[in-house]
Amino acid sequence: MTKFDLMRARLATGALALMVTASMAGSASAQTVGSIATSLRGQVSSVGVLITVVSFVLGVALAIAGLMKFRAHSQNPNDPSNKMSTAFVLMFAGAGLVAVPAVLGTGIATVFGSSAATTNGTTGFNSL
Missing domain, CATH: 1.20.5 (Single alpha-helices involved in coiled-coils or other helix-helix interfaces)
Structure with missing residues (x-):
């Protein structure tokens, strides 16, 4: 060439x-400002649903990991890698992540007032 x-x-x-x-x-x-706002609202609600699903799945995974740590500690309590405190931390973190979708609506109502659009674990963010 x-x-x-x-x-x-x-x-x-x-x-x-x-x-x-x-x-x-x-x-x-x-595009008008209204169509851009509508598109953005739809995208934000999809991200909210993704956050809800990911927090629930990670919460269940952490709870299972906590149960596995409990089992490992009961089989060999002298092993320093199988601490009982690690199992408790994993269980509490898992419970907190599973509870995120349920308490999200309450948090929105607390911060933005009772007239704000709220959500819960069953309807997700589609109601926004």
Whole structure:
């Protein structure tokens, strides 16, 4: 490939990138503030559902890990890696993460008042 062909390929790539950017800017300016807010609201509610599911799954996993630590401690209480305190910490952390979806609605009502949109573990953030 000659130097001229290389320069022509770079120029064509730059022109293509400029056309794509210009077409994206034209379509973005056609949206209104209301449509952007509606889209953002839908995306935020999906993130809230993801946080609820992840906290519940991690809570159950930590509780199971705590039970496994209890079992390991009962089988060999002299092993320093199987402390009883580690099992309790894992169990309490798991219980806290499982409770996050249930107490989230109460926290929202406390901070933002009773007229705020609330959620719980059964309906998730779809009600927002």
